[in-house]
Amino acid sequence: MKLNIRLACLLALSTLGVGIFPALSNPVGSPQTQLNEITVISNNIELNRAKNLARQAAEIANGGLGQYRAEAAMHGVSAQSPFVDNGNGTWTFTFKGYRPGSSVYTVETVVTVSQEGRVTVDYNGPIRNSNPL
Template sequence: MTQPLIASLVLSLSLGGAIAPFAVAQATNPEPVNIVELVRARNYARQAAERVNGGLSRYRADQSLHGPVREAPYVRNADGSYTFRILGHRVSNGVPASLPSIETVVTVAADGRTTIDYNGPIRN
């Protein structure tokens, strides 16, 4: 039996000089999840990214944060939280740029608290 392939990106976050790697799944995540919980976490993550990047007049999250929830770039963490890697577009004269230029990594705790783990240029 073949396992579904998951395209993942390993990110490294600098935390007080220590490097903490974690993976963020793209497009599919075969783990069973509570869809209502996932939708809520995705919305909190998107709103946190919008807030930290100056609001909707200056920033728009990539379409993956608006479409089907299972296609959002997330990973479910062992503690029940979700971590999202959000690519965002700068907005000029009300029009989002065609290519994303901002990467925001947001962790949403089970109780809805959000933590911005990274916000800056897109990393490779």
């Protein structure tokens, strides 16, 4: 009797484990699926690096962390940061910053970063009007 209960528990846990971990239920994925997953992970790593380089360039251009803080989106998930994929292996980030202790954004920074890590500060100055005449 005890053996049947143990077997039933083992079977239930195995089934539950396969349901929780889909990779275990189908260990052989299609090559295209694996390639897409690798590409997505690689792009997220590169985009996150680019976001960090853009934020750091703005911090340097504005006198360091004692004088400047970038908006929260430049510290969070890279895919949710204010960027444009230029389609040529570069991303352009346009974001705002403020002085520590303030809650008013006063600086706009535009930085372009390549996948290789080249950084160009395209604009760093007063916040421009986003509604052209």
